[in-house]
Amino acid sequence: MSASVLPKALAFDVFGTVVDWRTSITRESAAFLTAIGRDDVEAAAFADAWRGQYIAAMIGMRKSGRAFAVLDVLHREMLEAALRERDIDPEGLDEALLADWNRAWHRLDPWPDAVEGLTRLKGRLPIVTLSNGNVALLLAMARRAGLPWDAILGAEISGAYKPDRQAYLRTAEVLGIAPGELCLVAAHHGDLAAARGCGLLTAYVDRPDEYGGAPAPDAHYAQSWEWSATSLTDLAAQMGC
């Protein structure tokens, strides 16, 4: 599947689409759980619980009228909540350890095709982030993983979290292009559906291992996207890069 006219820029979802958050957060959490003497807690389930509060946090931000807080702050709140669910009191833990655990989100490993795919796509089109991650998080991740972004855009720059329309529309505006000239690349049907609702082009990348084999929570949003690829190198090939 491929559309005939290329977009003027590609904007990428990051968590799950470019990087494998679950494997990295599981590995890091296993080490931190051991460090606090709680290796009885299953690390993959802990990673799922930490990330599982994410959608609720996004909706909560929107409904509560709370001033925009960056994802590093929300991740920390979600970490403390996930710990409390397991009867671990974060107040009793070392602050430096908690801060470092929270920064595990800065150290996510890319999917095996990501760096090559992004590099090839960048040869033809501007590539930017359109992630709910904050700039400091995405910058640290990019430097560690070698993700060659042209610019880091998204929620913090837009002042709104996806799937708020402002996150998509403001990204196109900052790039100086129309929404229909920007293509969101994402592994999540819900994200793509929201982008399409704002007039963006859409490219789906299949990441069947994102949830460790469990079904994606937004599978019901699946539809026919302008592009559909099995990896970022496959997308690059489809876009003639």
Added chain:
Amino acid sequence: MSASVLPKALAFDVFGTVVDWRTSITRESAAFLTAIGRDDVEAAAFADAWRGQYIAAMIGMRKSGRAFAVLDVLHREMLEAALRERDIDPEGLDEALLADWNRAWHRLDPWPDAVEGLTRLKGRLPIVTLSNGNVALLLAMARRAGLPWDAILGAEISGAYKPDRQAYLRTAEVLGIAPGELCLVAAHHGDLAAARGCGLLTAYVDRPDEYGGAPAPDAHYAQSWEWSATSLTDLAAQMGC
């Protein structure tokens, strides 16, 4: 001259520090002036007149209470004013030609040491823009010139033009570091003085050809900066990169 402790990130002024705006704008304006049958207008003087309104425009933005407008918009207003000063009515010119002329600021050539210097510095420290240029302008410039920014920050992201304090402080905040952990790299003493006033570290890069040999308008702000270099490769050497 070199400080012993490195900053956590480097933020770069761009126009004049990384790219040679005057040579590029002169060359492009010469071609456009020829295209409109006005090669009697001296192109270097036209470039100086176009850029010359810049400081006034920055101050005007601040004092007028006008909502933040990106530099592409201000450049267009300054271009039309510079044309009118030479009795050229922009209303009588082709819109596509004017838009392309204005985008000359997206096509500025780097100083000869810039790409190597930035690449070496990036090997050790995050490098971001802290420019009054807007994201679309700086992104297009970076792709054309090969400037390897980790992130494009500055006026548009901060919602304020330098030398407004918000431009410097918000850049540090977005990077998740204290002002004193961020170093501004600039060829302009006025910019560095404003950054120092906000607590940033400062690195001066000498660009004696920026104004075609004419003295810098902000020379009276000169002082002893944490670093002082003759080029970005010299700065890289001083920072052990």
